[in-house]
Amino acid sequence: MTGFLRSRRFWRNRRGAAAAEMALITPLLITIMFGGFEAGAYFWTEHKVIKGVRDGARFAARQPFASFNCSALTDSAALAQVKNLTRTGQLSGGMAKVSGWTDSQVTVAVSCNAPIANTYTAGGLYTNQTGGATRVTVSTTVPYPSLFRTLGFNTTGAVIRASANAAVMGT
Numbered sequence: 575m576t577g578f579l580r581s582r583r584f585w586r587n588r589r590g591a592a593a594a595e596m597a598l599i600t601p602l603l604i605t606i607m608f609g610g611f612e613a614g615a616y617f618w619t620e621h622k623v624i625k626g627v628r629d630g631a632r633f634a635a636r637q638p639f640a641s642f643n644c645s646a647l648t649d650s651a652a653l654a655q656v657k658n659l660t661r662t663g664q665l666s667g668g669m670a671k672v673s674g675w676t677d678s679q680v681t682v683a684v685s686c687n688a689p690i691a692n693t694y695t696a697g698g699l700y701t702n703q704t705g706g707a708t709r710v711t712v713s714t715t716v717p718y719p720s721l722f723r724t725l726g727f728n729t730t731g732a733v734i735r736a737s738a739n740a741a742v743m744g745t
Contacts, residue, residue, distance in 0.1 A: 608722050612729075615721045620734050622671040623716050627680075627738040630660030630712040634682060635740035642742055644686035644705040656682055660712055672734075673719040683711045684742075699743060713737035 634647060634656045641649035647656070655665045657677040662668030670676070686705035694700070700707045714736055720729040 612722055619672055623734045624736045626660045626671055627712045627714055627736045630656050631710060631738040631740040633659050634710040635742050639703060639744045642684050642708050646684050647682050653682055672716050675716050679716055680714045685709050708742040709739055710742055711739040
């Protein structure tokens with residue numbers, strides 16, 4: 575009978591239950607917390623990349639019409655400035671907004687909309703442009719630099735892609 579009473583007392587005892595529950599839930603809470611930090615860092619990095627390509631496209635669109643043909647930005651100095659501005663926010667020098675982002679990951683493409691009578695492609699700024707309205711597109715694909723890779727958040731292969739275009743307005 576004494577063993578039965580001890581067993582009963584043991585199963586009714588609730589001391590330490592909170593500690594045991596906390597020990598079980600702590601790994602999940604930590605995973606959620608660090609996952610939230612990682613998601614926030616990803617969205618912040620994505621924002622910086624998107625803003626960079628928008629700035630690069632706007633800057634490229636302000637280059638003189640003579641710097642473009644219907645397939646490329648022909649002024650190599652302006653091309654280097656567009657790529658550097660996209661990555662760093664500065665025309666020359668500076669540090670990349672995202673760790674590991676290089677000029678080779680920034681692409682500048684140019685296209686022309688053939689002039690069509692009585693439309694914007696044949697008039698206004700583009701009246702004297704034989705190719706019609708010129709448009710520049712800046713795009714990039716940047717590998718995502720994980721905050722917590724060492725804690726087991728595997729982001730290998732995660733990239734951020736962004737693209738922006740603008741109509742060339744000349745200077």
